[in-house]
Amino acid sequence: MSRSLPLVVRRPEGLYCPEGGFFIDPWRPVDRAVITHGHADHARPGHGHVLCSMRGLPVLKARLAETPSLQGLGFGQRLRLQDVWVSLHPASHVLGASQVLIESASTTGSPAERWLVSGDYRVENDPSCDAFEPVRADVFISETTFGLPIYRWPKVADEIASLLRWWQDCCDEGRAAVLYTYALGKAQRVLLALLQQAPLPGPLFVHASVARMNQAYREAGIALPELATPPALLPPGAMVLAPMAVQGSGWMQRQRPSPAEAMVSGWMLVRGHRRRHAGVRGFVISDHADWPGLLWAIDQTQASRLVLTHGQTSSMARYLKDRGHDVETLETEFDAQAADV
Ligand SMILES: [Zn+2]
Ligand SMILES: [Zn+2]
Incomplete structure (x- = not known):
């Protein structure tokens, strides 16, 4: 039997993992946050403890200098947070940007469930940051900033x-x-x-x-x-x-x-x-996945359920539903067009 408790829920402060006791890129100050990357709409100030990738640590130190506790985690390393395992995987996008994989710590012999939160990502690689890593998951929570078929990046x-x-x-x-x-x-x-x-x-x-x-x-x-x-x-x-x-x-x-x-x-x-x-x-150079890139990344996860957060969520959801995916959208306070300074 599959678990009924979601590993990630939406709370007023942001996306929350109840079994792990932490938020992901929260938009209000919280005690424990996992931050995917340093852009202003994902790395907001005022949190007590922040976990990010080791690669992104210097960026977050520069951006969140007031945070009392900043901890880096190597890509691919697993960290136990209360009842779940957390690991970070390169999302390309900007230096240190991470996809957050949350795995339920199975105690009853039932298979662990894997939820992946994308943060922002791109799928083309370059020397300025780590190459995007496809990760398998049961549930994929994805951004869809450029989730329309018109978005296809030139070379x-x-x-x-x-x-x-x-x-x-x-x-x-x-x-x-x-x-x-x-x-x-x-x-x-x-x-x-x-x-x-x-x-x-x-x-x-x-x-x-x-x-x-x-x-x-x-x-x-x-x-x-x-x-x-x-x-x-x-x-x-x-x-x-x-x-x-x-x-x-x-x-x-x-x-x-x-x-x-x-x-x-x-x-x-x-x-x-x-x-x-x-x-x-x-x-036209973007640090987000274009339409084919989003579809490719979604495909790579092999997720049975998709949750779309910011960007063109409704058109992307319609397209994926038509192709038989179990998909829902989730209102967030990430701003796909935020002016970043
Ligand atoms: Zn970003
Ligand atoms: Zn974003």
Whole structure:
């Protein structure tokens, strides 16, 4: 007979494992939290004890400096928390990002049940973080940020090549370039891809928030060079990687001539987003799985039940139901489009 108690439930504070006594990426302060990764909507401050992957520890130390107890767990290591076993498995996405596997500790001879919580994930790999690991589970709780068939990512190498051409054009026009990226994850991924293409068209700078995350990546063993923060006035041909918050800032307004702007995001595939950022060139590189990637990852788990959290949950649920899956959606407070600084 299968167990009737769910291993993960939704509480006002967030997703909760009753038998383990911990929350996963809670959106309110709690005593014990397992945090999948450092993005602001998953790693909120105010928790007593935080468990994350060893690889993600420097990032979370930088982001949750006030947390009294931060503990790292090696990928694949099993930790007993009350009546369950917990292990973390690479989700790619950003450095240290984990899928959380919870296994019931079987005492009565009934087979252990396995619940997997995805956090955010992508299925294509690159040198900036650990390769996505397919994990088998009975129940898979998955994000679906880009859960529509229109989301199919172009080749990263092609987008990097267009980015370099755009930067070269800026140099030829005697302008500087500002490239908007998330400070955690996207910036480091793009930097590593660009540095492989050296010599670069001009000098490269990083905003202070990107520099902080680069330092955390270096502490975790990722070979990123130390890059300077931008001077008060950018020289022509320079490029800065900066979070979106820099757009329209006093510093931007002081630049002469005004810099060319571009953004690296999966959202730039969508016409509405491109319109909203008129005058900003878009390069489509995402740290989330696209539609085929989500379906592939779901398939890999071989889960008999699917629970979809944030993003395009209802359309993805409909599609999966039509194909015979047992699937439900769960309201969460993760924000698939949160501005991350
Ligand atoms: Zn994320
Ligand atoms: Zn998320």
